[in-house]
Amino acid sequence: MPLSANNPDRTTWLEVAPNSDFPIQNIPFGVFLTRDDIITIGTRIGDFAIDLGAMHQLGYFEGIDLTDDIFLQDSLNDFISDGRKTWRLVRNRISEVFEANNPKLRDNMEHRDVIIFTMEEIEMQLPVSIGDYTDFYSSKEHATNVGSMFRDPEKALLPNWLHIPVGYHGRSSSIIPSGINVRRPKGQTLPxxxxxxxxxxxxxxxxxLEMAFITTDANHLGEPIPVDEAEDYIFGLVLFNDWSARDIQKWEYVPLGPFLAKNFAxxxxxxIVTLxxxxxxxxxxxxxxxxxxxxxQYTGPKSYDINLEVYLQPEDSEPHKVSTSNFKYMYxxxxxQLAHHTVNGCxxxxxxxxxSGTISGPTPDSYGSMLELSWAGKNPLQLPDGSTRSFIEDNDTVILKGYCQNDQVRIGFGECRTKLLPALK
Structure with missing residues (x-):
């Protein structure tokens, strides 16, 4: 099925800034509360949120086999379960409806009033109900940096690292959307x-600094997914900040890996930007x-050129960029990752x-964590307000941004913004 929604020459009748992460070629999917406190599945073009539930009820998806309530839900799970054919049909149709020369919705103000919202009028929600979450450790630069800090630099990588995508099962209940603050965690540490x-x-x-991918129903128990078919079961990607408490992790991680250091948020x-x-x-x-x-072993390109940035914003200060990396660095x-995850029949x-695991590049300004940027606190970062940081302090805000860009189009993810609040007393 052709990806007409990706046509770089297509323009929209909505006003979209030239450097927007969300041109008509993007058409991501999310869940939001409308100004009437109605939860719906939607998409975004420029700074406008589009209610797909209202579009469906008003007949704009006629001819596509969708259930009546497919977009009237509080998660994308059922829509994702419908598979790639449905995703493509829906994206293509949205692209057609909002194409500059299509008058069907453009000239119908009554429909526009119930379908289109400004971003200020809505409240974004967690886009999927995450049943299971796995975190990998797939950046060679990051694994080498961490291994060099805590082990012999000549043996920074453990013997298995170049043979398998190392991962662990994380905690899905504490995954939150951008804009929700987190508390500094408590736990045991060894002074x-x-x-x-x-x-x-x-x-x-x-x-x-990570990316994360969202899957659809992929396989039956006992059936592995071949590596060259794996992308057929990946719906899309999000920016991902996998908060860590390094001192708690250092004490607890042997022999079973991260626990309280990772599961607090x-x-x-x-x-979700589609694959x-x-x-x-x-x-x-x-x-x-x-x-x-x-x-x-796979055939053809399987990596993605996604520019990534991290900003640190102390309270009452402006954001300051501390890292510039890229998803293509992942080993x-x-x-x-998906083929390995299922090779045992999972x-x-x-x-x-x-x-993905922390995404670090080859240079110090491309490291994906404060652990690396400050080299375990030995080289604190100097911020424009005169303060320094070895790790994240109370009331600091961390902002992740990501985008792809070529000479025709920019496709972005917006931002993942979280403030760290003091620990509960």
Missing amino acids: PDSDEPVFGPSKRVDFE SSISPW DALQPFKVDGPEPEKPQLPYL WNMAQ NVVSGDMMG
């Missing part, structure tokens, strides 16, 4: 030069440094979320 742990607020709260951007919209930005990833087993790509369902 320097002490043999006994203490309990209290984490002193080393950190952001982790993870933040995602509210608009279809990102097709013009597919690129080759890093070359394997060791032969990979057949089930991880293990999404197709390999079943994946609609709304499952897979985090």
